[in-house]
Amino acid sequence: MRSIALTLTLSLPLIPAMALILSSIWVAPANADQYGELKVTDIAHEFYFTRGIYGEELDADWGPRWAVDYPKADLQFLVALKRLTLVDGYPSDNAIHIGDPDLREFPFLYVLEVGALSMSEDDVVALRDYLNSGGFLVIDDFWGSFAWDNFEQQMKRVFPDRDLVEVPLDHPVFHAFYDIKEIVQVPNVHNGEVGEQTWEYDGKVPHVRGLFDDDGRLMVLVNWNTDLGDAWEWADRPTYPLRFSTYAYEIGINFVVYGMSY
C-alpha cells in the first residue's frame, strides 16, 4: 500500500519496450468495405476506448476521416494502457456512431480529423446529451485555422453558449497519471520521420483546449495542431522519434484516467 514516485520508471524507459510489444500487433489494412459499426454489446470491462464515427464521406486514400489510424492506433494505445496502468480496458477496438444511443454505454469518446466534421441535427443533440450526462470527448489530429474554424462552428451547434478555451498546464488533466509539463506538437508519421517540421498547414503551435460545464468539469478536450493518434500508431517504427510517442502515450493515459475520475 505504500506509494512510490513511479512517474519516471513508468514512462521513458518503458516506452521502447512498449514499441517492441506494439510492433508485434498485426493490424489488417483498412479498406472502405470494412468500415461500419464495430461497437461492443457485451460490456465486460470497465473501460472501452471508443472511437466516434461521424459523416459518410470517404477519402480516396484513407477511407472515412473518422477511421484515420483506425484500428491500429486504438489497439496499440490499449496495450500501453494495460501495461502501464491498472485500468481494466477492453483490449480491442470499439467504434460507434456519435448519434447511436448505445454510445451512452461508453463514457470515453475519441474523435479525430474534425477539420471536416459535419454533424446532423440528431448527432448534435446526441452529442450534447452525451456530454451533459457525463461523457468525456477527446479530439485529436486536426491542423490549422481552417480546420479549427470548422470544428469550433460544429461545437457551437452543440453548446452555443460555451467557448473552447485554453486548458492551463496546472489543470488536473495534465497530472492525473503523468506530470505533463509542456504541450508538445506531435507530428504525423511522415513529418516525424523526416524530422524537418512538425506542423501541418498553418498550425505551428500546438494547443490543448477545453470546453467546460457549469461546474468547471472538462467535457471536451481538444488536441489541436498535433497528432497523438499517429504517434500511438507508429510508435513501433524505429524511425518515429521516441520523444513524440512517449509524450503521446503519457498524455493519452492522463486523458483516460482523468476522464474516469472527473
Place this chain on the structure above:
Amino acid sequence: MNSFAKTFFGADPQQILAGSLQLDIPFGWFALILVLLALSVVFGFGYTKLSNSAPSAIVRIALVSVIAFALFRPALTIQSEQTIDGETVVMIDNSISMKIDDGSVSRASVVNELFASGDILESQRVRLVAVGETTSEIETVEELEFDSPRSNLTDALHDVVAGKLGSDTASVVLISDGGNSSDRDTSSVLRQLTASGIAVNVIGVGSEEFANDIEIADVRLTPRVIAGDTVEARIVIKQSGYSGQNVTLNVEQDDRLISNTPISFTDDSSYVVTVPVKLDEPGQHRVSFTVDPLSNELLAENNSVTTTILADDQPVDVLHFEGEPRFEVKFLRRALLDESFIRLRSLVRTAENKYYRIGVVDADELKDGFPESEEELFRYDILVIGSASSELLGEREQTLIRDFVARRGGGLLLLGSANSFAEGGFRNSILADTMPVVLTDKARTYRNLAKVKPAPDQPRTLIRLSDETWERLPELTVVNPLRTAKPGASVVLEGHVDNEEPLIVLATHRYGRGKVATLAVRNSWRWQMHADIGPDDLSHETLMRQITRWLGRDIPGQTELTVKDSRVALGQSVEIALRSVSKTFESLQGNEAYDGKRLEVTTPSGQIILPEFISSSTASDLGETSFIANETGRYDLRVVDDQDVTLASDQVEVFAAGDEFFSAQRDSEFLGAIARQTGGHYLSTADTDRLPEIIESTKRTEIRQQRIEIWKTPFMLCLVLGLAVIGWLLRKRGAMA
C-alpha cells in the same frame, strides 16, 4: 383457646408453639435430669411407703418436678407482629392533566371534594405531598395548583423509600390519573416499597375512556438530519367517537404549512400516516402535526404535537477508495457535487503502488495511499470502498475499517465489482463481519443486467423515487450475486434477473456505533449515462446522495453533547450528557470526559448560564449536568474548550406544556399494579369512604421479639396450686378411708 393462652401465657398458641424455650441452668441439662430423677425417687418412694397410695405419690412427684422446673427460671422467646403507628403519606397528582374535565367535573375538583368533608383521613397522622415535576410537602389541598407540566409518580414513591418524606411512614395513599413522566424504574421502586412493608393505596381519578377525542398519539421523526435531507415523519392518530368523519392532518414547518393529508375515520381507532419533511435550511426547525378539533371533542390539547429537528450543516468528510480506475469515481463525484456539506476525497490506485488523489486538502493527505493508522482514517466520516480485493485490503486495513465503523461510528459504503464481496476474496474476512449481507462462494463468472426495484414490504425511507421512475430506470450490472441478508439488516433494493431469485442490491445495517451499506452493482453510473436517461434526470444523484446522507447522519464527533428529552416542558429539568473520545475514538474516562470543556447555555431571553459537569454515576465515560428550563423557546447549548472553540452544540426547544394531555385517560392498569404489588388497594373515588379502614389494615407492621418468663406466669401458679390441691384431696380421701 386463644383467650386461654393470652390469659395464662400472654401470647397466642401459634406464637407459643413457634417460640423457643430457655432455662437458666447453672450446671447443665444432664445434672438437671439427675436431680429431678433423684428428687422424684426419694419423694415418690418415701411417700409411697408412708401412704401406700400411688396416685398421691405421682401428684407429689409432679408438684416437686414443677417447682424444681420453676427454680430454673424457664422463659419462652416468641416473635410478634406489631402495627407501626406512623404517618400516612398522601400523595396528590399536581400535574396539569388533573385539570382535564372528563365529563362534568375536572379531576382536580374530584380531589378537592375528597378532602372537602375533612373526615376521610381525620383519624390518621397525615403528611400531604404534591407530586409534579418534583415532590413537595403541602399543608392543605388548597395549595395544589394542578399546573405541573409533568407528574413524576415513581420519583415520589422513591422519595418514600429513601426516607425523604419522613422516617415513620406507615402507609401511602396516592391520588392520581396514572400519568407518569418519571424515567425511574417503577418495578424496582415498588419492590423496595414492598420490602419495607409500605403499602400504597391508590385512588384513581379520571375516565378510562374518552367518549369523543382525537389524539396525535405518536410522532416519529429523526431528531437530527443533514441540511437538505428529506425525512419521513410517522404519525399515529387515535380517535374515539368520530367514525365516519373526515379530518385533515396539517404539518407545519417553522409556522409554514408544508402538507395537509386527508384522513377518513372508519371504525378503526388508530391510524398511521407518513409525511415527508424536507429540511433545507441548516439549524433547528419546529415541526407541528395538527388535526383541527372536531365538535364536542373532550380534549383539544392532544390534537397537536410540535417537535424539533436539527438540520446539521457540519461538513462530512468522505473518502472514496478504488483499487483501480473506475467510472464510479467520476460519477460519484458528479452526484455529490452539489452537496456542499460533503468534502469528497477520491483515492484511486492507478498503477501498482501509484495513487491518484482528488479533493485532498494538502500535499500530505493520503500521500501514502490508503490510511495506515486509526488517526489517519478516523478523520473521515464516511468511507466508500469500491473495487479493492482482500489482497489489496489486507488484515490490517480491514481491521482499521471495522474499527472505523464499530468504534469511530463512521459510515461505510461497499460497492460492487469483480474485486468486491465474495468475488474479491472477502468471505470469512474481517470486512465480511461488518457487512449486512452473507457472503457465499465466489461467483467469478456471474455477470447479469438486473432491473433494480425497491424490496417489497420495506418502507421506502432510504431511497425515495417514484414508482414510474423505478420502472424506467435502466438495468445495472451485477457481478456479485448476493442473496442473503444478515439478521437485523434491511434490504432496501433488489435486483431482478429473469428466472432468478432476487439479488440484494442495496442492504443496510448498523454495526457497532456506525452504519454499513452495500450497493452491489458494478456501474451505478448507468443511471446517469444510459440513453433512456435524460441529462437532467437526477435518479443517479438521488441514489448516491440519499445513501451518503443516510450514512452521514448522526456520525459521532470527538465531543458529543446529548440532551435527554426531545420535548422539554417549562419548569422541567434539562438533562445533558457529554461524552468525549480521543483522536482514535477511545473513551475518555471520569472527569477526562469534560476536563477543559465548558457548557454555555444561552436562554431564549439571551442570558448565559454555565452548568458544571460532574462525573456520571451510571457511565464512567460521561459527564452530566442539568438546568431548569424556566423560559419557553429555544435554548442554545455550546460546549467550548479553553480557547473558546466550539466542540459540540445543540439546541433545546422548551414548550409550555409537556406530555400531560397525551394518553391522558386514567391508567388503571398502572395504578392497579402499584397497589397490587405493594399490598395496597386500588379504589375509585366512589369507594373512598373505606379509605380509613383500608389504611388501618394496610399500615406497616414490625416483627418484634418478646420474652415470656414462664415461671412468673399465671399458668405456673395455677399449676402448682392445682397439684397441691389434688394432693391434699387424695390424702384426705386416704385418711377417711
